[in-house]
Amino acid sequence: MRLILLLAIFFSTQAAALDRALVDKLGFGESDEKVVAINAIAASGDPRAAEVLGALAEGELQTSGKLVIIVKNDEAFDAASGDKLALPEEREDVVANNRLRGAVSAALAALKLLSPDRQQRLAALKELSDNAEGADVAMLGIVRRALAAETDPGVKPLLEQVAASLELKGGDREARIAALQRLAGSSSANAKTLLLSYIETEKDADLLAEARKSLRAVEGKRAWAERAGLAFTGISLGSILLLAALGLAITYGLMGVINMAHGELIMIGAYTTYAVQTLFRTKFGAAFDWYLLAALPAAFAVSAAVGMLLERLVIRWLYGRPLETLLATWGISLVLIQTVRTLFGAQNVQVENPAFMSGGVEVLSGVVLPYSRIVIVIFAAAVLAGMWLLLTRTRLGLFVRGVTQNRAMASCVGVPTHRVDTWAFGLGSGIAGLAGCALSQIGNVGPDLGQGYIVDSFMVVVLGGVGQLAGTVYAALGLGFANKLLESWQGAVIAKILVLVFIVIFIQKRPQGLFAVKGRMADA
């Protein structure tokens, strides 16, 4: 790519020539001299500069006697003029050490700032701002020219920053102050390191004060960026907890069934996703990216079916005996885990993201939001909305609420309580399946997947208050935030422990959860 471009420049500018003295220095000079020459050649803005520097970087620059030449595909060209020469016998490589390479790539990047291609300019800017040495002061001219010409709002701020860093090195006092002020608008890590190192070297008190002011501004912005990143990971974890807990909010929160196998229903959803994915890969490779569309209903259906079966076979017989239910469903979870192990093996299986879910957006410099996580946040909100509609706007929802509030009465007015139980349990289980489908996109899928979520999801429901959808949402998000916040402060394990300890204390203070229902229900 770069080569083609260089060649294009080369052919269009046959006639031009570089200062031969400079080129000679590039070929025969000491390291320091070479660096100076590199920068001078670049700064000349000569159309052939890129070719010569490129040749140096690629190891194509050689010397033959007193002449500096470029050798390409066994053809030789005069470096200064670009004229074709006969390939001399005696040649020696111009060795480019790391320092020279850095200088060359910075110089080349500076040259590319003038490129009409936006992508090129962006790449060049990235190169320049990531380069430890930064661009050489000699490039100031080019950068200024580029800045004057730049109109693209996506490129300009970055360019301004690079320009500012050069001005700080090479500009006069006025230019430096202007540069410092411009840097204050940045939020990048580079701007911060730049200012820090500048503060160490600057002696002038005014400039120093200005630099400090800018540094504070940059740090302030960066703190916000970090906080935003933290907030997002908090929301992300919260949405995952929410997904895991929403099903439980129905089966435990509304129906009062302690289902320790809830995590395994999540796991089944994840494995269903895996199965659908495998099917798509082998049967409909072309539509692979759309496998999730099929996996969602499949995960819901499989988990719901398993859940309904469990309700019919086991849980039904234990209504009103919560502790026995707890033990029996724990047994179910063991059987389910072992079944999956037998079917799919004990190892984790690979679930691949569809193309549109890999990658992420960079909202602020340094804060990348992975698409998969964004999708899951949206998905959690959608599931929540769907569940809310289902519970408040449909007959099933009405029945479920009726049965949970007063079973005897509901049965008297003709609600088929047993069937409602089965369907409600199926619904909760199906939602667990959806959670599993979502989780398969961001983490490992293995037989133990569910075990990791069971404690968390119960904490969410218990904290949120039984039978409280809103409470569940707040509790999930709250726990997500708290976890991430503590994590950034004390590390993951301690964070988890602190959260658990907090919950233990909290429950003792308010046994009915965040959103206590004062009343007869609470006595039970």
Place this chain on the structure above:
Amino acid sequence: MTSPILTARSGLARRLYGPAGWLAILVAVLVAFLLFPVLNLAVAPESPFHISAYWVTLIGKIMCYAMVAIAMDLIWGYAGILSLGHGLFFALGGYAMGMYLMRQIGRDGQYQSDMPDFMVFLDWKEFPLAWWNSDQFWWCALLVVAVPGLLAYAFGFFAFRSRVKGVYFSIITQALTYAAMLLFFRNNTGFGGNNGFTDFKRILGTPITTPETRMVLFAVTAAVLIGTLLLARTIVTSKLGRILTAIRDAEQRVMFCGYNPVHYKLFIWVVSAMICGLAGALYVPQVGIINPGEMSPANSIEIAIWVAVGGRGTLVGAVLGAFLVNGGKSFLTQQFPEYWFYFLGLIFILSTLFLPNGVVGLVKSWRKK
């Protein structure tokens, strides 16, 4: 008669068990203190009557589990409080004993240092505070019951006072043991992280792996188990025991009778935790390892099923259940490892559905017919 209790305070003896019960205990005493030592130590290994070290360790281990089951029965079967965190108390007792055993290794560890290997590995120069005095047996023996007891007291005090009950209580005890497990998994916590304590060499100065030591540990465990059973029986047959069951059945009434249920629950909860600690302390030298895995929620919940299988609220049922389930476990995990989880899962399901009173209840109802 062998039992001094029997002769000294026959009133109490009659309260605890009938003639059949005492006879069963006598048989257990003979088996543990006579049959096992003789068949293990005195009978030649070639003889068909020889009991191998494997069996001694296995039964010794299960006797520790039986103590935990008794503890669980006290709190769940009698007071109606299902704990899903009893594995934590067991492990804490085990760790307390483990600390002492680690110190007994002395300079025989891999690094030939006074510090346990994992500390050398972490480049620690001195013992963390929790290890203070841990080279003293009496101190560790104290910790074995004090640590679980104090933790249970602190936790129970807040939980019972706030009237946390039923499933809520179960779930937070599960969270408690889960949190503790995470804590112990960390190297910085100072208890060997993932690997916990192992490679013990000596106990009270004598080598720990000799057949004689093994048999002594076995006998001590048997004695403590029988002692625990009698103690638990004393508690549940007292007026206090009747109050506990009354709390289980009608807590409101108990309060309006003038008893403060918080104190009663706290008492039995702490006693139960201390029994677990004791069991853990006897378990570790026999099995030779203690690690945070013992605190996993799955372990704790398994304890409940031992009691459920045997029969809640009977004590004997708890012991029986511990033997049945763990015997089945060691058989299955060796013969058909992949079926163990199915088996365990089915026990959970079937015993709750079809055996509400456990094996003991089944036997009782057969007798009635």
Place this chain on the structure above:
Amino acid sequence: MSAAAMHAPGQSGSGDASLGHVATGTLDATHGVVLYLEDISVSFDGFKALNKLSLAIDVGELRCVIGPNGAGKTTMMDVITGKTRPDEGTVFFGQTIDLTRLTEPEIAHAGIGRKFQKPTIFEHHSVFENLELSMKADKRVRKTLFAKLSSEEGDRIAEMLDRIRLADSAGREAGLLSHGQKQWLEIGMLLMQEPKLLLLDEPVAGMSDDETERTAELFLTLAGKHSLVVVEHDMAFIGKIARKVTVLHEGSVLAEGPLAQVQEDPRVIEVYLGR
């Protein structure tokens, strides 16, 4: 009845912090009032179950409380026994004991016994044990662990068994009794506590006519020695025992006075017949 007789016999071990210790003051009923409720309000999710309820019970009085379903009768008992905390108002037992500050067991110790609307006994214990557990005694953990039934206590239990006509069923599991027998057992348990004040929520529900008759007799013999508050819907029963009757409606006192007078009250008739 003299004031001195109302003092609870020496509360043992005051200041002792051992498990189960319950510290309450002693009952001071010098002004002849054993229970005094003033302006009690309780609300559940905005619904006022009790609304500025005031009530005074005299020493030795037998008070009947009636009122339609949901009037707040049970809630009133909940407030007196500490099960429900009032949002506002004061409850005094005698002159000095502020019941809103005590826990349920402390209130029981102070001398208030309560029978629930739905009979609550210890179903898995024998009838004998039910009475044993409720008997007045030191109710701290350590004491109960080593407690032994003295022969004098055994006699008291036997006496009570006779009184509640359950002597034949002493060894039976209480859960197996008939509904009426359970009511009697619960009353027996209350009496074993030797309370100053008995709160009885629908004591004759589910009893045969014969049993109801005997219950009425029992209550009449209790009045004077104890103070009684009886909540009942059975007007025939009320007619037998009533002296002073309080009518509750929507959480406050609608009318109070002798039964005949209350029954004439147009507001009471309106409340009972109007719905």
